[in-house]
Amino acid sequence: MRIIFIGPPGAGKGTQCELLSKALNVPHIGTGGMLRALDAQCENQIHLRIDRGHFAPDEFVLEMVAKRLSQPDSELGYLLDGFPRTLVQANAFDEQLRDSAMKLDHVLHLRVTAEVLVERLRKRGEEENRADDAEEFIRERFRIYDVRTAPLLDHYRRQGLVRDIDGADTADAVHASICRCLKLPVTQS
DSSP: OEEEEEOOTTSSHHHHHHHHHHHHTOOEEEHHHHHHTSOTTTTHHHHHHHHTTOOOOHHHHHHHHHHHHTSGGGTTOEEEESOOOSHHHHHHHHHHHHHTTOOOOEEEEEEOOHHHHHHHHHHHHHHHOOGGGSHHHHHHHHHHIIIIITHHHHHHHTTTOEEEEEOSSOHHHHHHHHHHHTTOOOOOO
C-alpha cells in the first residue's frame, strides 16, 4: 500500500506510521526526521527554517523523497509522513506517480483538536528536545499548516483518497481505527 498521512503538528502521524509500517511491512518515510538528520553544516539554512516551524523548500524535499522512494524497500509500498506538505509538492508527486504508473491507495487524515495538539507538542518538545516543538513556534506551525497543508485535503478528496481518522485517542485506539478503516487485522504495538 502507498499511504500518505496528513494531520496538524502533534496529530500522531509518526507514531501511527511506525505502527502501520510493522503491520504492513512497508517503510515509514518521515520527511521531518530525514530533514532533522541532515548534516547541520551542509544544510544550515534548511535547519534554520524547520527549527522555526517553516517548511523546507519544495524542490529540495521533492528530490529527497524521490531518492528515498527509489530504494528497493519502497517498491511494494510505503507510508509517507510529512510529505507532501504543499500543493506544489502534491501536484509534483501526482505527476511522479503517473510517470511511474503507480497510484496512492489512501490519504489518512488524523483529526485532533487544538487543545490536545498543544499539550502533545509541549510534552514532545520537552521529552525529545525538539526545537520546532518549543512553545514559541507551536502557534506558527499551526498557522502554516492551516495555510499550506490543510488545502491538500481538498486536493486528495477530489481524488477520493481521504479517510478521516479521529486522532485524539490513545495511540493503540487510533491504530485500531486505522486498521478497521483499511480493512486490516488490528495489530498490537
